Amino acid sequence: MSALLAVMGRDLxxxxxxxxxxxxxxxxxxxxxxxFPFGVGPDAxxxxxxxxxxxxxxxxxxxxxxLERPFHADFExxxxxxxxxxxLPLPLLVLAKALVHWLTSGLLLVIxxxxxxxxxxxxxxxxxxxxxxxxxxxxxxxxxxxxxxATTLGARRGSILIPLxxxxxxxxxxxxxxxxxxxxxxxxxARPHLLLLGAGLLxxxxxALLAGPAALRQxxxxx
Numbered sequence: 128m129s130a131l132l133a134v135m136g137r138d139l140x141x142x143x144x145x146x147x148x149x150x151x152x153x154x155x156x157x158x159x160x161x162x163f164p165f166g167v168g169p170d171a172x173x174x175x176x177x178x179x180x181x182x183x184x185x186x187x188x189x190x191x192x193x194l195e196r197p198f199h200a201d202f203e204x205x206x207x208x209x210x211x212x213x214x215l216p217l218p219l220l221v222l223a224k225a226l227v228h229w230l231t232s233g234l235l236l237v238i239x240x241x242x243x244x245x246x247x248x249x250x251x252x253x254x255x256x257x258x259x260x261x262x263x264x265x266x267x268x269x270x271x272x273x274x275x276x277a278t279t280l281g282a283r284r285g286s287i288l289i290p291l292x293x294x295x296x297x298x299x300x301x302x303x304x305x306x307x308x309x310x311x312x313x314x315x316x317a318r319p320h321l322l323l324l325g326a327g328l329l330x331x332x333x334x335a336l337l338a339g340p341a342a343l344r345q346x347x348x349x350x
Contacts, residue, residue, distance in 0.1 A: 130213070130215040130219070131215065131219050131222065131223050134210065134215060134220060134223040134224075135223045135226060135227050138223070138224065138227040139227055139230070139231070141200075142196075142227070142231045148193075148196070149193070149231045149232070149235070150235075151192060151193075152189040152190065152192050152193045152232050152235070152236070153189065153232075153235045153236065153239050155185070155188065155189045155192055156185045156186060156188075156189040156236050156239055156243075157185075157239060157242070157243070159181075159184075159185040159188065159189075160181050160182060160185045160243045160246070160247075161243075161246065163177070163181050164247075171248055174247045174248065175247060175248055175249060175250070176312075178243070178244065178247035178249045179249075179253075179257060179304070179305045179308035179309065180305050181243070181247070182240055182243050182244070182257065182261075183264075183300075183301045183304045183305055184301065185243075186233075186236045186240075186261065186265065186268075187268065187294065187297050187300075187301055189232065189236060190232055190233065190236075190265070190268045190269070190272055190293075190297075191272070191289065191290045191293055191294065191297075193228065193231075193232045194228075194272045194273075194275060194276045194289045194293060195276065195286060195289065196228065196231075196276075197224040197225070197227070197228050197272075197273050197276050197277075198224065198273075198276050198277055198280055198343075199276070199280070202280050202281065202346065207280075207343070207347065208347055211343065211344075211347055216340075217339070217340035217343055217344070218336040218337075218339070218340050220340075220343070221273060221274075221277065221335055221336060221339035221340055221343070222335070222336060224273050224276075225266075225269045225270050225272075225273040225335060225339075226269075228269045228272065228273060229265060229266050229269035232265075232269065233261075233265030233266060233268060233269050234265070236261065236265060237258060237261045237262055237265060240257060240258060240261055241254060241258070244257060250312070252311070253308055253311050253312055256307055256308050256311040256317045256321075257304075257307075257308050259307075259321060260303070260304040260307045260308065260317075260320070260321060260324060261304065263321060263324035263325055263327075263328055264300045264301075264303070264304045264324050264327075264328075266328055266331075267300050267324070267327050267328050267331045268297055268300060270328075270331040270332060270334070270335040271293065271296045271297065271331055271334075271335065272289075272293050272297075273335055273339055274334070274335050274338045274339045274342060275289055275292045275293045275296070276289065277338075277339050277342035277343050277346065278292065278338075278342040279292070280342070280343070280346035281346045299327065300324070300327065303320050303323050303324050303327070304320075304324065306320045307320035307321050307324070
């Protein structure tokens with residue numbers, strides 16, 4: 128546990144030193160959401176109806192923008208190889224990277240989401256559902272995205288491969304997140320969709336801890 132916290136602390140310090148890069152994802156999230164009204168028009172009812180989808184689509188692309196962060200720099204300067212040789216098992220290294228990625232991207236998107244909800248005049252009773260869906264869904268994006276980031280290490284044009292591999296995996300999270308808010312807006316229970324997001328998180332965690340280390344071993348062997 129101490130080694131896990133040490134890796135997380137190191138990565139958080141690095142992100143803090145380059146916090147401008149971490150804020151790029153949030154800036155993209157806000158700008159992308161703010162541009163939609165210019166494209167669809169000022170119809171308030173339409174904007175309220177599409178607000179959940181806009182939030183989730185913008186969040187997905189914002190997360191993809193930051194997926195090179197977990198491993199790329201460490202792989203290039205040899206730090207990743209040293210971490211792999213240390214006492215911290217690779218599954219815990221993947222978990223540490225995923226947690227830091229969520230804290231510095233997904234959590235920031237959750238914090239920024241109420242601003243978008245206010246701009247789109249989303250009813251106040253729907254905001255808790257939207258935030259809960261984001262709290263359940265964004266960790267899934269970080270876990271799966273970390274696996275994708277590990278898989279593309281050392282690959283030619285890996286930055287192009289990341290969105291091609293990640294976005295199809297993110298689509299079910301997008302659908303469930305939007306459906307949860309739409310169900311609440313229609314007077315139906317959002318609980319089934321939120322439970323499915325919770326189940327997805329429980330499945331994504333062991334998947335990341337199995338697939339991530341395998342991808343790292345392959346990248347380090349080939350490197």
